[in-house]
Amino acid sequence: DTGVSQDPRHKITKRGQNVTFRCDPISEHNRLYWYRQTLGQGPEFLTYFQNEAQLEKSRLLSDRFSAERPKGSFSTLEIQRTEQGDSAMYLCASITPGTPYNEQFFGPGTRLTVL
Amino acid sequence: KNEVEQSPQNLTAQEGEFITINCSYSVGISALHWLQQHPGGGIVSLFMLSSGKKKHGRLIATINIQEKHSSLHITASHPRDSAVYICAVLIQGAQKLVFGQGTRLTINP
Numbered sequence: 001d002t003g004v005s006q007d008p009r010h011k012i013t014k015r016g017q018n019v020t021f022r023c024d025p026i027s028e029h030n031r032l033y034w035y036r037q038t039l040g041q042g043p044e045f046l047t048y049f050q051n052e053a054q055l056e057k058s059r060l061l062s063d064r065f066s067a068e069r070p071k072g073s074f075s076t077l078e079i080q081r082t083e084q085g086d087s088a089m090y091l092c093a094s095i096t097p098g099t100p101y102n103e104q105f106f107g108p109g110t111r112l113t114v115l
Numbered sequence: 116k117n118e119v120e121q122s123p124q125n126l127t128a129q130e131g132e133f134i135t136i137n138c139s140y141s142v143g144i145s146a147l148h149w150l151q152q153h154p155g156g157g158i159v160s161l162f163m164l165s166s167g168k169k170k171h172g173r174l175i176a177t178i179n180i181q182e183k184h185s186s187l188h189i190t191a192s193h194p195r196d197s198a199v200y201i202c203a204v205l206i207q208g209a210q211k212l213v214f215g216q217g218t219r220l221t222i223n224p
Binding site: 033103106 | 159160205215217
């Protein structure tokens with residue numbers, strides 16, 4: 001257990017539905033990352049926050065995806081109008097300022113299946 | 116071509132064998148990470164390298180900055196080492212990691 005938690009761990013939804021995932025980082029960590037990992041591949045960067053500010057978004061993050069970190073603590077990732085191609089593991093990671101070379105602590109992930 | 120390439124993609128070995136997983140990258144980096152992912156998804160950091168070599172128990176990681184190459188070695192492999200091993204680089208000037216596709220290691224008893 002790295003101290004980063006994600007909820008839910010598994011989500012099955014029908015195409016077209018909206019889903020929301022939550023990530024709770026380690027409490028003193030001010031930077032939070034979201035990644036997507038499809039089967040047999042490494043994680044791909046989606047977005048990251050420094051406190052409540054969203055500083056970078058990948059072009060992978062289409063307009064159906066939105067992420068928030070309203071108080072600089074937990075974060076949510078919402079996918080609207082889900083598509084089968086959204087099926088993946090969604091990972092969250094956090095780091096604390098001054099961490100050398102961006103050492104990240106990963107949550108267990110939320111596995112999304114879109115039927 | 117991906118910025119980070121790992122080889123092999125899959126590796127099966129017998130308990131006790133010496134294991135090597137390779138990672139090559141094509142960009143300037145500040146650091147390279149080796150990560151371990153067990154079934155179920157959780158990822159843990161094994162090593163962070165900016166130069167040279169690090170050792171932790173039976174695991175050894177090396178990096179050659181000039182050749183843009185890193186290796187992860189496991190000595191006296193054990194079935195509990197079975198996992199996906201992922202190489203990730205921190206690109207110079209960036210604040211995000213770029214990941215390889217992972218190497219699935221299976222150690223048979």
